[in-house]
Amino acid sequence: MSTPYAKLPAWADYGLIPLINLLVAFVVAGLVVLLVGENPLRAAVILVEGAFGSGQGLAYTLFYATNFIFTGLAVAVAFHCGLFNIGGEGQAYIAGLGIAIVVLAFDSTLPWWVVFPMAIIASALFGALWALIPAYLQAKRGSHIVITTIMFNFIAASVMVYMLVNVLKPAGSMAPQTRQFVEGGQLPKLGWLLAEFGLTVRPSAPLNVSFLLALVMAFLVWVLIWRTKLGYEIRTFGFSSKAARYAGISETRIIIVTMLISGALAGMMALNPIMGDQHNVPLDFVSGAGFVGIAVALMGRSHPAGIVPAAVLFGMLYQGGAELAFEMPNISRDMIVIIQGLVILFAGALEHMFRPAIQGIFASFSPRSVGITATKGERA
Amino acid sequence: MAEAAIELIGINKSFGAVRANRDIALEIPRGTIHGIIGENGAGKSTLMSILYGFYQADSGEIRVNGKPASIKTPNDAIAAGIGMVHQHFMLVENFSVLENVILGAEGEALLNKSIAKARSELRRLEQEYGLEVDPDAIIEELPVGLQQRVEILKALYRGAEILILDEPTGVLTPAEADHLFRILQQLKEQGKTVVLITHKLREIMAITDNVSVMRQGTMVATRKTRETTVEELAELMVGRRVLLRVEKGEAKPGAVKLSVKNLTVKDSRGVTMVDDVSFDIRAGEIVGIAGVAGNGQSELMEAVSGIRKAVSGTVMLDGKPIDLTGQADPGELRDRGLAHVPEDRHHVGLVLAFDESENSILGYHDKPQYLKGPFLNLDAIQKDAQEKIEKYDIRPANPRLKTANFSGGNQQKIVLAREIEQDPGVLIVGQPTRGVDVGAIEFIHKRLIAMRDQGKAVLLVSVELDEIRSLSDRILVMFAGRVVGERGPETGEGELGLLMAGVEHKEAAE
């Protein structure tokens, strides 16, 4: 597994290079802003102010970030196993069905703190289930998981449209969505938490307890990957499937278990918009969060400590983007989609672009810090 | 002496801090077979890759037929009349022979004419050199020997006057190798120049006119083959380190630890690699398996250690059966006291991206001493790694350092420490000193002898005959998937060599 690149100090590897990649993504996004005739610097100011300038803005930023923490973690867990789960979108969408089943059954009889744990389990279960078939096909029949999870996104969309239109829609209603949840299916808001810090937040702000669940999950993922036997096995397999075989780690089991965890994390994302904000299951509630998870995981280098801030950054883009659309009519929230794409491009596909140059700079300062991997010499 | 086909003057090449070629000078007379010999890592392949334009030298000059040649890409080499048969064939597996032959030498934009031309040209080459091969056969359906023939045809089709072969017999059966040598002789008679890279002395003596010896990136000597001896070449190859003799006492074999009966193993393509092999290993002895690489040793090791499923056979560990054809996996075997130091430490024995301490538990990560419930017991793992580092003198002595940053010898020590310190009853070791520096070799050998003296059963697989002879108490020779003979450690190199080459038992015993 020797990389063709020489090593850099850890802070450059995990701090400087991602930062430069991110910066370039934003510079290019700035060029797009220029292209549509607006001032990129002013756009950036509006963006940041809209996201963090008020309690209300902050509440929305963290609400969006909640989605992205879940989906980012989902992508990251799979990455550690060397798998690309591009199906977070579909897994989260199907999880909505699990939540609907639980909440529609109990929301009028049980309090939220009883319904919520059941809904967490249901969402995780349905999300995991939707990841199970691609995982099984990858493990047992070698079907490329990227393609199968893409296919499963589309199949999930069809399933959900069918369910919402033909099964879950209350009689007499026109809108393809479930009935409105009553009290037991509504999660408490967290606006008061921000209010504690002297910020003003209107009760309508959607930030809710699933944000806390997301932070707990981030911590648990860290524990899982770096502190448990299972995590050790996942990482071993991710780096070298041959070494995993040698170490007695079952390929089938590790692929399936990892994908179940990944799918469950993606599934939990559905809690936030459904129980935390909309209080029903509408069409298309995932609206791309599954894909944002890819950008978040790449930016966060698959580490929860990177994923949470990356998710907040994207939360900021989503919330600030809404403000931006209001202030600059030429810019809609789709600007965020471009930035997302650029981040994926520069932090993901082109992550090594600036490495040689940076290595050159480091080498010119201290030639000894840029060694070459010890494995090279023996192979000549 | 004939005019030089190739002259290399002052070639230097470094990969980062590693100087693969230092100031190489070499002259290869036209119309000869020239051997280049050296141990793994001596810089032979790098030098030839420079000659073929795959790499560029940092400095130095190449002359072809007396004229300075600027060889920057394989294209330049081909244009200069140089062809190369790579160790790993450069063939497109699902293409036909014809398609492979014309690839890159199609001539024009449409294929029909070039295919017709190649077809008749192949027929001519077949008649001239005895290079028979069905032009419409698909590569992946051909045996290895024929695939290699296609590589030679590719070079000749491009008009190569100088043919470089990189370790061409590594993958061949002795019969195929003999055929190859006949072909090379024929090429020489037709005036072609052949450069043969190998680390096998026997081949050099058998077919070359001249031989150049490389050691640690330098060209140490060039000799006329008929004026030198195997002994001289061996000494030139290894330098001061002449034959390795390890101090060891008499073996005291005890009860049978591992008993293998009628084991048959196939590779992923369904080819039988291990064919009805049986042997026992007793406590307190080292059994060495000698053989040319690719005669089934790797598959045997993989099957016995549970990595690869066997097709049939019974294996008993401490008198109890192991189901190698079904459920057995490496984890279960480890639990039963069978440890394995694999041949390929980079991809199998280690995860190079892990830090040292993480690798020191690979395969034993589910042992209770490293765990607290489902969690890793990091303190215990670190402490354990630190102890092994001290005991095995692993440097740098930092359990948190990434494994990729250790030298080959220290990486091997990490694997050995992990496997030996679990106190297994049976240890399977593959190529223990491949790519390992001299100091570490001695340490590793002593460790293996110590294992034996503690009453463990050791199965040693190595392509280094010296290593097998100096460590083993009994030597099994594998050829074409079978064990073709068993000998004592005092057996001469010549006799073992004949066995390894597949010469019949009785003849060899004479």
Next chain:
Amino acid sequence: MEFIDALINILNSTIRVSVPLLLACLAGLYSERAGVFDIGLEGKMLAGAFAGAAAAAVFASAWIGLLIAVLVSVGMALVHGFASITHRGNQIVSGVAINFIAAGSTIILGQAWFQQGGRTPSLPPEGRFGAVNLPFADALRDVPVVGQPYSGLLSGHSLLTYVAFLAVPFTWWVLFRTRFGLRLRAVGENPAAVDTAGISVAWLRYRAVICTGILTGLAGSYMALAQNAGFVKDMTAGRGYIALAALIFAKWKPVPAMFACLLFGFLDALSIRLQGSPLPIIGKVPVQLMQALPYILTVILLAGFIGKAIPPRAGGVPYVKER
């Protein structure tokens, strides 16, 4: 006669919806046969459609629209190439990025330039590729047996439709009868063999992704300049992914690719036409099932239950010269 009419009708719409699939599918074929996986077909098609519609609206010319569409698609293909060939980045990640960049920028730029909520202005006839009537189409209309299929089915499509179907044998010919095709297939199987034969792996792969760009540009042009009269936001609506599914379904071969696209197109046309009304034997089939069928079929194929889809061996792996 009513049945024949209905059949001609549905086959006609099958052809219409198959064309962008086919062009995108062949586009993917060039790239993936060369060992560069491309899940960014969707994005390139979308960008091509937008650029084509925008240019055709400004210059009131379908041909200029086509040219710009191709240029933009090729540009995006080159970004994918730059990331995955030159910088050996992850090809999946790069493809995802391209899709996002296209999805966002077509809307932003469309809104900024035309102020119609992401649409481009409706195109005048000269900005579109109109129907091409084959010779004698009108004269033969009433000839029994051959008349209807000829004048009703074969004739009357846009130029790009004929281009798409001609691209199938052309692609086969390129792949299996030309030097470029031989090398392209080789580089997708074993780039080291191509490298040691003295051919540049990078340049060969770049040429392959350029072919991909040209064809996705045509696919986008068809949607914006022939099938519709302009660009609507997100107008490709997942067709790039269906094309990808078709490519796998066709096992990376040109002629089967055409049949796979026609099959998926037929399912689409059928579901539009039925809109929930019952089928003769099967009974009522949910529209959503019909829409999901291409994806379900592809998964079943990938699972190896109906033959095995083996991708080009070097696909998805950046080429690193190594010893």
